[in-house]
Amino acid sequence: MRFQPNEDQATFLSVLDQMAEGDAAAWKTSPEWARFEWSETFDGMLEANGFLDCAGEETLGLTMAVAMTHRVARLPVLAECAASAVLRPLVGPELPRPIAVVDGDPRDAIRFLPVARSVVHIGEGGVRRAVLNPNAVSPVDSLFAYPMGRLAAGALEWQAANADPETVRNAWRAALAAELGGALKGGLDAVVAHVKERRQFGRPLGSFQAIQHRLAGAATRIEAAHWLALKAAQSLDPVDAATALGYVQDAATRIVNDLHQFMGAMGLTLEHPLHRWTYRARLLRSAMGGAAGNLEDLAERRWRAA
Amino acid sequence: MDFDWTEEDRAFRARVRDFLARELPSDWAALSRHGPGSKEQTEFSLEFCPKLAEAGLLVPHWPSEWGGAGRPPWEHFILGEEMWAAGEPRGAQYMNVNWIGPTLMRFGTDEQKRRYIPQMAAGKAIWCQGFSEPNAGSDLASLRTRAERDGDDYVVNGQKIWTSYAGLAEHCFLLARVGGSDKGKSGIAIFLVPMATPGIEVRSIPSLIGHGDIHETFLTDVRVPASARLGQEGEAWSIINYSLANERVGIPRYELASRVLDGMVKELSKRGRFSDPVTRLRAGSASAACEAARILVHRTVDKRSRGEALGAEASIARVAVAEADHAVTDFGLDYMPDAFSGDGDLAVQTHHERAIVTGIAAGATEIQLGMIAQRWLDLPREVH
Numbered sequence: 001m002r003f004q005p006n007e008d009q010a011t012f013l014s015v016l017d018q019m020a021e022g023d024a025a026a027w028k029t030s031p032e033w034a035r036f037e038w039s040e041t042f043d044g045m046l047e048a049n050g051f052l053d054c055a056g057e058e059t060l061g062l063t064m065a066v067a068m069t070h071r072v073a074r075l076p077v078l079a080e081c082a083a084s085a086v087l088r089p090l091v092g093p094e095l096p097r098p099i100a101v102v103d104g105d106p107r108d109a110i111r112f113l114p115v116a117r118s119v120v121h122i123g124e125g126g127v128r129r130a131v132l133n134p135n136a137v138s139p140v141d142s143l144f145a146y147p148m149g150r151l152a153a154g155a156l157e158w159q160a161a162n163a164d165p166e167t168v169r170n171a172w173r174a175a176l177a178a179e180l181g182g183a184l185k186g187g188l189d190a191v192v193a194h195v196k197e198r199r200q201f202g203r204p205l206g207s208f209q210a211i212q213h214r215l216a217g218a219a220t221r222i223e224a225a226h227w228l229a230l231k232a233a234q235s236l237d238p239v240d241a242a243t244a245l246g247y248v249q250d251a252a253t254r255i256v257n258d259l260h261q262f263m264g265a266m267g268l269t270l271e272h273p274l275h276r277w278t279y280r281a282r283l284l285r286s287a288m289g290g291a292a293g294n295l296e297d298l299a300e301r302r303w304r305a306a
Numbered sequence: 307m308d309f310d311w312t313e314e315d316r317a318f319r320a321r322v323r324d325f326l327a328r329e330l331p332s333d334w335a336a337l338s339r340h341g342p343g344s345k346e347q348t349e350f351s352l353e354f355c356p357k358l359a360e361a362g363l364l365v366p367h368w369p370s371e372w373g374g375a376g377r378p379p380w381e382h383f384i385l386g387e388e389m390w391a392a393g394e395p396r397g398a399q400y401m402n403v404n405w406i407g408p409t410l411m412r413f414g415t416d417e418q419k420r421r422y423i424p425q426m427a428a429g430k431a432i433w434c435q436g437f438s439e440p441n442a443g444s445d446l447a448s449l450r451t452r453a454e455r456d457g458d459d460y461v462v463n464g465q466k467i468w469t470s471y472a473g474l475a476e477h478c479f480l481l482a483r484v485g486g487s488d489k490g491k492s493g494i495a496i497f498l499v500p501m502a503t504p505g506i507e508v509r510s511i512p513s514l515i516g517h518g519d520i521h522e523t524f525l526t527d528v529r530v531p532a533s534a535r536l537g538q539e540g541e542a543w544s545i546i547n548y549s550l551a552n553e554r555v556g557i558p559r560y561e562l563a564s565r566v567l568d569g570m571v572k573e574l575s576k577r578g579r580f581s582d583p584v585t586r587l588r589a590g591s592a593s594a595a596c597e598a599a600r601i602l603v604h605r606t607v608d609k610r611s612r613g614e615a616l617g618a619e620a621s622i623a624r625v626a627v628a629e630a631d632h633a634v635t636d637f638g639l640d641y642m643p644d645a646f647s648g649d650g651d652l653a654v655q656t657h658h659e660r661a662i663v664t665g666i667a668a669g670a671t672e673i674q675l676g677m678i679a680q681r682w683l684d685l686p687r688e689v690h
């Protein structure tokens with residue numbers, strides 16, 4: 001066991017960090033106070049610099065694709081990383097991106113659809129994919145912090161993906177676990193910075209034990225979630241994947257509510273970025289069956305023979 | 307990154323399991339119900355640990371100079387997982403292996419090392435840890451037991467409490483205040499004290515966690531030579547910080563929790579009571595809590611294996627370990643309440659009696675959360 005990245009992975013992560021800390025990914029309020037900022041610039045940088053192809057590199061692999069998904073989800077701006085980096089190598093390396101993923105009811109609003117060029121459907125019957133055309137998508141307003149749209153039934157030419165559906169599902173769960181964990185970490189970092197600065201009763205809010213302990217509890221779960229997602233990415237084992245996603249989805253409810261609590265009224269404004277992370281987390285917690293579905297599925301797999 | 311065991315690790319684990327299968331007697335499950343500090347388990351450990359030592363499985367991670375084989379920390383941990391999950395047949399001696407031995411190696415004088423370490427490496431030494439006092443629990447630095455210098459000796463007076471294994475221990479790793487100060491971390495020293503020294507009286511405290519485990523230890527005019535002091539006067543705090551960072555994650559509790567959960571699910575399935583989705587969800591949730599604890603503890607082992615000191619990661623792991631222990635107990639209470647009576651399920655009862663300790667001993671959960679807040683999240687210290 002080695003929790004440290006190898007040399008190539010360390011370089012990969014540090015260059016990614018530099019990009020993530022640059023201007024293109026920084027927090028700015030968006031025009032007309034939109035609830036998300038789809039950053040074509042940052043998304044383009046990830047693609048142009050080859051980051052999204054890391055899964056195919058022997059020394060980087062799917063583990064780095066999932067680690068990158070976590071890092072990108074910590075940012076206040078949006079890029080489409082999880083599907084392109086983790087799913088595309090499995091279901092169709094030539095698919096045009098950004099990629100939207102249907103992992104629940106295809107009639108529901110789907111994230112990234114208005115900016116996507118192709119779509120992958122992970123369904124009961126297997127995995128299929130389609131290139132999008134403008135007639136197939138209608139954007140919808142949403143409380144969630146993603147560009148959301150609905151698919152017009154029958155407007156697409158679906159193609160079965162030549163991939164093991166089980167592997168795809170497990171990889172996608174690992175990716176979602178990392179994306180949700182990253183969103184929670186982004187929110188936590190912002191709230192920790194706030195409670196160090198903000199003073200009430202003559203002292204920083206962050207010096208109150210009631211706040212410290214709840215943030216420390218959140219940090220513990222966010223740490224565990226991060227490593228569980230990476231482990232699932234490496235093994236692609238169904239129990240590991242359901243564990244990673246079920247665990248972080250279960251933790252998300254309390255963490256998100258606490259983070260908002262400690263921001264006070266400021267957290268309800270569009271001038272502070274906290275909402276960007278919370279309204280991603282509030283969507284992702286129901287993905288692929290949500291906490292209940294994933295935890296039950298993990299029990300079913302772990303004790304199938306029992 | 308690699309989250310899988312190596313072939314070598316797997317082979318080592320198989321060796322440990324083989325050994326346990328061979329050496330644990332058929333009535334071991336009942337014996338281990340007495341608890342690691344009991345007379346029964348202590349006596350057993352004095353037969354079992356020498357055999358472990360003989361097989362090279364007691365202290366493989368210690369340097370060869372001290373009876374080990376310089377094996378990586380991962381082997382130490384695999385051993386710990388297997389031993390704890392088996393009910394800890396090393397009894398109190400796990401403490402020597404985990405931290406007392408290594409602490410002596412690092413801070414002891416040549417004479418102290420020669421006197422104590424070979425016995426530990428042979429599996430024949432029972433130690434206890436005299437830290438807590440009636441008025442110094444979480445706030446350990448307020449301890450009052452005092453060691454007054456008297457020529458070449460110190461004379462110790464005071465009282466310790468919650469001292470595990472004290473009833474049968476031959477030596478105590480004792481903290482006492484020295485010099486003029488009445489409080490604070492800087493005026494404390496460590497003494498290696500034979501429990502047979504006149505003036506030491508031990509009383510067992512009846513408890514929920516097995517008989518003979520925790521004790522009151524009274525020290526009245528206990529005379530120890532200055533050569534029994536470990537490190538300098540005032541150095542105790544930095545030494546125990548070093549030792550106890552490891553001890554927070556010293557016991558791989560999630561391994562027993564996870565195996566007991568396995569056992570409960572098997573039993574429920576057998577009785578046709580594991581098809582209800584809510585039961586499965588709850589079992590899944592307890593399983594995820596165990597895996598979270600496992601990976602966070604493994605992260606600390608990884609750090610140690612690279613020779614790095616543990617910081618708040620140990621507290622993070624400890625908090626997750628307590629959650630896992632509770633999740634498994636709660637699952638049992640909800641779905642297998644009868645396992646807690648009679649000889650329903652010894653493993654469930656053994657686990658429960660060990661699990662209620664997790665959020666309290668080795669630093670209460672709230673103390674760990676405070677350390678995470680201040681050292682990991684860099685939040686400002688509380689002001690009073």
Ligand SMILES: Cc1cc2nc3c(=O)[nH]c(=O)nc-3n(C[C@H](O)[C@H](O)[C@H](O)COP(=O)(O)OP(=O)(O)OC[C@H]3O[C@@H](n4cnc5c(N)ncnc54)[C@H](O)[C@@H]3O)c2cc1C
Pocket residue numbers: 434435436437438439442443444445467468469470471515520663665666667668669670671672673
């Ligand atoms: C089974 C067992 C074995 C033990 N073995 C040993 C041993 O061998 N040697 C030894 O020296 N000690 C031993 N201990 C003692 C152990 O180290 C102490 O129990 C522990 O440090 C807590 O101290 P306390 O019990 O006095 O609780 P207290 O300090 O009285 O605290 C009680 C509770 O108050 C809360 N609390 C305390 N401080 C704070 C704070 N600052 N902020 C918020 N909440 C707080 C926590 O919830 C804590 O659990 C053992 C304990 C147990 C349970």
